[in-house]
Amino acid sequence: xxxxxxxxxxxxxxxxxxxxxxxxxxxxxxxxxxxxxxxxxxxxxxxxxxxxxxxxxxxxxxxxxxxxxxxxxxxxxxxxxxxxxxxxxxxxxxxxxxxxxxxxxxxxxxxxxxxxxxxxxxxxxxxxxxxxxxxxxxxxxxxxxxxxxxxxxxxxxxxxxxxxxxxxxxxxxxxxxxxxxxxxxxxxxxxxxxxxxxxxxxxxxxxxxxxxxxxxxxxxxxxxxxxxxxxxxxxxxxxxxxxxxxxxxxxxxxxxxxxxxxxxxxxxxxxxxxxxxxxxxxxxxxxxxxxxxxxxxxxxxxxxxxxxxxxxxxxxxxxxxxxxxxxxxxxxxxxxxxxxxxxxxxxxxxxxxxxxxxxxxxxxxxxxxxxx
Numbered sequence: 001x002x003x004x005x006x007x008x009x010x011x012x013x014x015x016x017x018x019x020x021x022x023x024x025x026x027x028x029x030x031x032x033x034x035x036x037x038x039x040x041x042x043x044x045x046x047x048x049x050x051x052x053x054x055x056x057x058x059x060x061x062x063x064x065x066x067x068x069x070x071x072x073x074x075x076x077x078x079x080x081x082x083x084x085x086x087x088x089x090x091x092x093x094x095x096x097x098x099x100x101x102x103x104x105x106x107x108x109x110x111x112x113x114x115x116x117x118x119x120x121x122x123x124x125x126x127x128x129x130x131x132x133x134x135x136x137x138x139x140x141x142x143x144x145x146x147x148x149x150x151x152x153x154x155x156x157x158x159x160x161x162x163x164x165x166x167x168x169x170x171x172x173x174x175x176x177x178x179x180x181x182x183x184x185x186x187x188x189x190x191x192x193x194x195x196x197x198x199x200x201x202x203x204x205x206x207x208x209x210x211x212x213x214x215x216x217x218x219x220x221x222x223x224x225x226x227x228x229x230x231x232x233x234x235x236x237x238x239x240x241x242x243x244x245x246x247x248x249x250x251x252x253x254x255x256x257x258x259x260x261x262x263x264x265x266x267x268x269x270x271x272x273x274x275x276x277x278x279x280x281x282x283x284x285x286x287x288x289x290x291x292x293x294x295x296x297x298x299x300x301x302x303x304x305x306x307x308x309x310x311x312x313x314x315x316x317x318x319x320x321x322x323x324x325x326x327x328x329x330x331x332x333x334x335x336x337x338x339x340x341x342x343x344x345x346x347x348x349x350x351x352x353x354x355x356x357x358x359x360x361x362x363x364x365x366x367x368x369x370x371x372x
Contacts, residue, residue: 008181184282203233
């Protein structure tokens with residue numbers, strides 16, 4: 001009997017596995033392809049806040065950024081590269097956002113160093129920018145390190161059944177709790193109100209004689225140099241989905257796009273692509289992550305005492321799957337949000353600490369039910 005079974009071994013699933021293993025719980029982790037073989041493995045794994053004027057997503061990403069930088073530095077310092085982040089505006093609208101951000105942020109702002117200014121192209125240098133202390137983690141190795149204390153099972157989970165207080169997974173594994181961390185891929189539990197958008201990500205590792213000391217974000221994300229290599233990545237294709245596409249993803253076209261966009265920002269010299277990473281990342285339609293219990297839609301709709309067409313729903317009135325949770329919808333901020341959300345989920349399951357309504361899956365049920 002496992003205390004918790006996690007379906008999906010990307011950064012969300014691995015972060016949850018780590019939190020529960022650290023709490024002394026027995027953990028089993030499932031994935032059909034392997035640890036970090038989807039969108040998490042293709043991620044640039046930049047640890048940064050959201051540069052915007054205001055909003056709930058900016059707030060939660062600020063908190064997650066501060067928490068995750070400390071988390072990685074404390075628990076996995078060998079997999080974290082601390083480096084200044086230089087975020088450059090793409091256009092005047094973006095520049096105005098950065099000006100407001102710099103006025104409002106509580107983070108320490110840096111002056112870009114001369115070495116990075118020498119690397120950045122003149123046109124990019126003229127744009128508004130913001131620079132802070134940040135970092136990059138090794139995506140695949142981080143997921144593997146987090147999952148180390150869990151039993152890993154490489155298989156596609158076909159069924160989960162709740163029977164007498166226990167979840168039975170594929171008629172072979174028993175667990176007290178189940179967490180769904182399947183990203184944008186098909187979930188074993190089908191609920192009509194849960195709709196996620198898949199965004200295809202592509203990252204390349206390149207050899208180059210260009211030396212870069214910073215993480216740079218403008219049209220794409222560019223990592224600091226290490227041993228003559230750097231990474232260039234983006235979640236740049238919102239149309240391609242591996243489970244519905246009729247043609248395979250065009251790797252060469254993706255490489256060309258990444259290199260062209262990177263070259264708008266920095267002078268890349270003597271470039272050789274040495275490796276490609278691709279995968280599907282998931283985001284929600286309100287751009288906020290999802291963490292917490294899943295509503296039983298059929299049973300909840302049958303409750304005649306609940307009024308669904310209300311301005312502010314009371315989520316405590318809903319019926320929920322017993323001991324079934326999800327963590328998803330991180331978009332391009334997976335390695336920023338995952339440790340923070342995993343801590344929130346652990347505290348909810350083990351200590352009954354309430355999760356904010358703004359990030360629970362129930363918010364999507366409320367919107368869906370209101371339209372019926």
